[in-house]
Amino acid sequence: MSDLLGLGASGVRAYQTALDIVGENIANANVPGYARRTAVVAENPSAGGGFPLTRQTAAGSGVNVSGVARAYDAFLTEDARTASGDYSRAQTRQYWLSEIESFLNTGSQGLSGRLTAFYNAAQDVASDPTSLSARDAFLSAAGEVAAQFRSLAQSFDATRTGIKQDVDQTVDRINDLTSALSTLNGTIRRTAGGTSASASLADERDRLLNELGSLTKIDVTTRGDGTVDVRLDNSNGPMLLDQMGAKLLGATEANGKIRLTLDPFGNSGTIPVPGSGVLAGLSDAYTQNSNSTAAIDTLAQQFITSVNDAHRQGVDLNGIAGGDLFAASSLVATPSRTNTGQATLDLQVTDESLVFAGGYELWYDGGTSQWTLSRADGSASITGSGTLDLDGIHLELGGAPKGGDWFQIEGVSGAAGMRVLIEDGADLAAAAPWAADISAANQGTGAVAVRSNPAAATIPAPVPTSFTVRMGAGSTYEIIDTADTGIPPTVLASGAYVPGAWIPVNGFDVQLSGTIAEGDSFVVAPTAAGMADNANMLRMVDTRLGNPGFEGRFAREVTRVATNLNDTKALASATLAVRDKALEARDAASAVNLDEEAADLIRFQQAYQASAKIIAAAREIFQTIIDIR
């Protein structure tokens, strides 16, 4: 009699396992990264062949599950991983570039609009140079420009900090993943292959590698036992994980770029960020942010310099020479992150020249309720409450500070430190420093004009404060001191009269034109208070010229970011399509299809039932023999 009972039992056992596996597949159908498993059902090898204690049988020895196969295609898995990395890079870059675009381009309320408003307000002053309301409106427009530059600088800095935080978190996650993979490598090495356990470890391994691949570009080498070695970037890249364990990755900021360090505690060398994954997207956005920050800073510096240069060449409504209109640096108090109180702080600089260049620190002592303001190098300090005065800095302190609250006070320059120095419209230097006038006694109809020329210095010392240009005999001009009452006065310079020619004098050029009679005179004197002269205002208006001017250069920076973002959006949708295709291909090989599992379920259920019937048949046959008496 054949071992019918044994055959049936082997079938029942094998198909029970196969059903378990189908059940496992169905249960995990919605788990990302789960690779479909199949029971490898194999015929039991025929026993016997002459061995003394076994019986030769004609029939086989039944069936068993020889292993659990995992539906897995190494190439497709790697392809999906790479595609995910490329998409993550584009998506991350798109997110941060949109952020930059949103604060950079705020239409007419943005910097471009503010600059236009500034120049147009300057023209309003030029139309009515003595109008205090036009002057105040101009100063307020200048304040808006400075505020917009500062706000841009703050937004850039917030973005830089935000990106760096994301970089740090991503690097931390990469380190977590490599360390988890290292542990997993050890477990995989100790687990027998072809089992459910090994399949589930391989799933976990692939899940970790997928996540790692979406964070940065990796190169994976899978060994025969299922353990992996991971390199950064490509097969020649630095080793992140080998059989010895994982190396720690770190990130630093250098020259406006993100750089990576490997084993940050030992190795000071940096490596570039590989070109795929979230980290690459963050690094791209960081570089764009740094470039834009630098461009806006340069723009601010050049705008300040050219407007200040123009403003310094004029005189204000009080007849006083103009100073700087904008300051390119300011002291800024930054609260420490660890502050728990709600202190209010009003910082004013009373004397710029006394401010210590190295910066200051401000502490609150909870025990004595006193503030201490000290130079950063500790060379001077002052303690008190309410108000503090040190080195031309005036601090008014209030609110509800808590012990240990700390502020750093530092000079910031560029766009971040921009502010308007003039508060009173009358102090706006709209007029040219020199004014020319026709003498009422002139017999000719000649006209006079004057233009500022700081380089002109043709009169020997002592240089008078007011000049008279007089027409002498024979169509020659003579320059004399207006205060010289001598008869005849001392001629300081002279020359032939050429109508319309500019004659350099001291700090200005003078131009005579028309019919001038002998003895006619013109006075060139420093511009007096209250003169409706707009020559210097027009000089300030002219600072917008240039190709491109300040407004155009800002617009170009917006376009640069916009173009980058536009490219990134296109890249994101292209890489998304590629990623979806790659995932479909991978899942075609390894994902669970419920209909297929349902069919398997029916198939194995029937096989199980049939095997059970074999056992029943064997019992009946055995019973038949027992029943023979």
Added chain:
Amino acid sequence: MRVGTFQSFQSQMSRMGSLQSTLAQLEAQIASGKRILDPSDDPLGSSRVADLQRSIDNNQQFIRNMDAITTQLSFADSAVDAMSNQMVRAKELAVQAANGTLTDADRKVISTELGQIIDQMLSLSNSRDAAGNYLFSGASVGTTPFARDATGAIVWQGSGEAPKVPISADVAVSTGANGLSMLSIETSGGRQTILASLTEFKALLDDPSVDAATFTAGMEKALSDTTAGIDRLADQRATFGSRMAQVDTETGRLKALETTMTTAKSNLESLDVAAAIVQLKSAMTLLDASQQSFAQIKKLSLFSYL
């Protein structure tokens, strides 16, 4: 090809998600009427829109400047027009006074009227604009341009030239005139202001001791001076008039340019609403179809039959 159950859900969701974001974009475009919502939608177009907007703003500023110039020039022109009328009357008085048969009483009457004309001329020369600035004091808009000194002579106190206001990137137009140049005429007694000449004329009428020859010569001068004065003021009005004409022409040009630029800007950034609505409809149909087919297809499962 095998289709992973989980992945087929995922990719359907992803496709519907992308349709929904297309819908959101179209909706935002239609709501704002603009094709370019962010510069990244069309970097080049957006940069040209910004350039055009800046040119439009600048043009508007120039138009504003020209409005201010026109206002100032109108003030100045109306003052000079009134001066002209006074001078015509002064000339009639000079003709009357030159008549040798006048009695002292007749001269007195002429002198009195001439005195009023001089006062009127002085007051017109010291006209102010809407902001209270003197129109004819040159740059020193806070200083009375003409005043009587201790001897009763009318002297010039202003200085410099009225500011020139830009009407385009490289053209600037003067908003007023220097009163001294404006009122100076060539006379037989050298170059003097109309006001000084009239004062001289009145002094001669008021002086009973003057001999006939001097009086006749003085009257001749008065006659030629008033004629020169009328000509001078007419010239000045012509100058103001030509400036106003220049400003008018330029304003017209800039307004036409603004229309052109506004159209160009609108062409760049405006949405073709009809086309956008067609796109919206088509995207909505597509989304609706995907949702329905998704719901139908996902109902199909072998498990339903077990």
